[in-house]
Structures are given as C-alpha cells and as structure tokens.
Amino acid sequence: MSLPIFIKEKRKLLNLTQQNLADKVSVGIRFIRDLEQGKSTLRMDKVNQVLNLFGQELGLVSLNKNTILQAAAIFVAAFCLGVYYDAKSVATMLQPVEKEKGFHF
Structure with a gap:
C-alpha cells in the first residue's frame, strides 16, 4: 500500500478531517x-509525526524482482475479479518501483 493511500484510509477510519489530523500531530493542513x-x-520527520499517530514510522523496504512480480500479480488478480484502480492510484503505488529500479509502467 502506498503512503498517501495508507494515511488517507487511516484518517478516514478514525473519522478525522485533514484539519483534525493536522492539529493532532502539529503540522499544517497543507502538509x-x-x-x-x-x-x-516531504520532510521525513513530519511524515513520521503523522505516521506515529497510527503506530507506524518510515522504514526501508526491499524492492526486488519478486516484489514487482507480486505487485503485478495482485493487479491482474484484482482486474480479473472486477476490482479497478484509477490511474492515479496505480501510478502512486508503482512510483517507488519506477524510481528505484528504473522501470516505467
């Protein structure tokens, strides 16, 4: 799951507006x-301020060929089951792979 999607889903799960979340973690709403x-x-320290509210923090994730193949398999399976992702969500999810490995989807 991408960071933007994680943050938004967790915020909504707690019934927080963007302003409520910003206030709780002492960052601006623009952030x-x-x-x-x-x-x-974005500044990593501020990202961690937000993630700490959800019991998380930034860390290293190994991206290897198997990870990329697993991600592709998930998208294919989701498509076959009739689950569709909008283009922006897919681009956001694949952005780390593109940057680290030089793949372009």
Missing part, C-alpha cells in the same frame, strides 16, 4: 494535503 496527494519532497 497533510501534500502527503495524501503523494508529493515526493
């Missing part, structure tokens, strides 16, 4: 908006 929209140049 929350940028985070949920997948801005790639």
Whole structure:
C-alpha cells in the first residue's frame, strides 16, 4: 500500500478531517494535503509525526524482482475479479518501483 493511500484510509477510519489530523500531530493542513496527494519532497520527520499517530514510522523496504512480480500479480488478480484502480492510484503505488529500479509502467 502506498503512503498517501495508507494515511488517507487511516484518517478516514478514525473519522478525522485533514484539519483534525493536522492539529493532532502539529503540522499544517497543507502538509497533510501534500502527503495524501503523494508529493515526493516531504520532510521525513513530519511524515513520521503523522505516521506515529497510527503506530507506524518510515522504514526501508526491499524492492526486488519478486516484489514487482507480486505487485503485478495482485493487479491482474484484482482486474480479473472486477476490482479497478484509477490511474492515479496505480501510478502512486508503482512510483517507488519506477524510481528505484528504473522501470516505467
């Protein structure tokens, strides 16, 4: 799951508005908006402030060929089951793979 999707889903699960979340973690609402929209140049310390509310923190994730193949298999299976992702969600999910491995989807 991508970071923007994780943050948005957790925020909604707790019935928080973007402003409520910003207030709870002492960041600006603009930061929350940028985070949920997948801005790639955010401060890690502020991202961790938000993630800490949900019991999480930033960390390293190994991306290898198997990870990419697993992600592709999930998309194919979801498609076959009639689950569709909008283009922006797919692009956001695959962005780390593109950056680290040089793949272009």
